[in-house]
Amino acid sequence: EAGVAQSPRYKIIEKRQSVAFWCNPISGHATLYWYQQILGQGPKLLIQFQNNGVVDDSQLPKDRFSAERLKGVDSTLKIQPAKLEDSAVYLCASSLAARGTDTQYFGPGTRLTVL
Amino acid sequence: AQSVTQLGSHVSVSEGALVLLRCNYSSSVPPYLFWYVQYPNQGLQLLLKYTSAATLVKGINGFEAEFKKSETSFHLTKPSAHMSDAAEYFCAVSRENNRLAFGKGNQVVVIP
Numbered sequence: 213e214a215g216v217a218q219s220p221r222y223k224i225i226e227k228r229q230s231v232a233f234w235c236n237p238i239s240g241h242a243t244l245y246w247y248q249q250i251l252g253q254g255p256k257l258l259i260q261f262q263n264n265g266v267v268d269d270s271q272l273p274k275d276r277f278s279a280e281r282l283k284g285v286d287s288t289l290k291i292q293p294a295k296l297e298d299s300a301v302y303l304c305a306s307s308l309a310a311r312g313t314d315t316q317y318f319g320p321g322t323r324l325t326v327l
Numbered sequence: 328a329q330s331v332t333q334l335g336s337h338v339s340v341s342e343g344a345l346v347l348l349r350c351n352y353s354s355s356v357p358p359y360l361f362w363y364v365q366y367p368n369q370g371l372q373l374l375l376k377y378t379s380a381a382t383l384v385k386g387i388n389g390f391e392a393e394f395k396k397s398e399t400s401f402h403l404t405k406p407s408a409h410m411s412d413a414a415e416y417f418c419a420v421s422r423e424n425n426r427l428a429f430g431k432g433n434q435v436v437v438i439p
Contacts, residue, residue, distance in 0.1 A: 252336070252432075253431055254417050254429030255427075255429050256429070257426050257427065257428075260424065262424075268426060303370055305371075307425060309425075310425040312421040313376075313378040313421075314425050315373055316373075317373075318363075318370035318372070319370050320368070321369075
């Protein structure tokens with residue numbers, strides 16, 4: 213079974229530029245998550261989708277971050293404009309559903325460096 | 328709100344020695360608890376999870392964890408460390424809608 217796919221793996225941009233990340237979850241997984249992992253910290257949830265609807269985006273900086281999950285499969289996360297403090301690894305995860313016992317499977321992440 | 332605490336960002340252990348990583352949780356309801364491992368430049372991989380069944384949970388790669396309600400703990404152990412265990416380990420608690428709240432992580436260094 214294929215895992216969660218993410219691209220690109222690495223991205224370097226200058227501040228005020230825009231960037232987009234792509235995620236393809238495990239087939240059949242209804243729930244998709246985007247996490248931000250700053251160096252030396254645990255991942256922090258940015259947004260959670262159930263199929264193509266948003267369940268929780270309370271931690272998403274909506275003035276610069278946006279995300280969508282069209283057709284309830286792939287998802288993109290965009291930052292515009294980027295700030296220095298956005299340098300982090302962006303992890304995508306998926307699970308069968310949103311029950312507390314459902315295991316989240318993580319992709320390899322996209323490492324973003326903002327100069 | 329549910330949260331977890333991991334103390335000591337870096338943990339050094341000799342090869343063959345016991346690995347012990349501590350995790351304490353804060354939750355007003357019985358929690359679901361998880362341990363994930365992250366190898367360099369990779370995503371997180373589930374080691375084990377507690378979902379209110381047996382309190383002693385066995386995971387992959389020889390790891391296990393014991394849920395102790397009286398101590399609000401879910402410590403991770405492995406009897407004998409291997410060089411391949413060098414990685415970062417995260418404890419997490421599941422909140423409503425399966426949102427995970429992670430601890431700060433423990434970077435494990437295995438000394439030959």
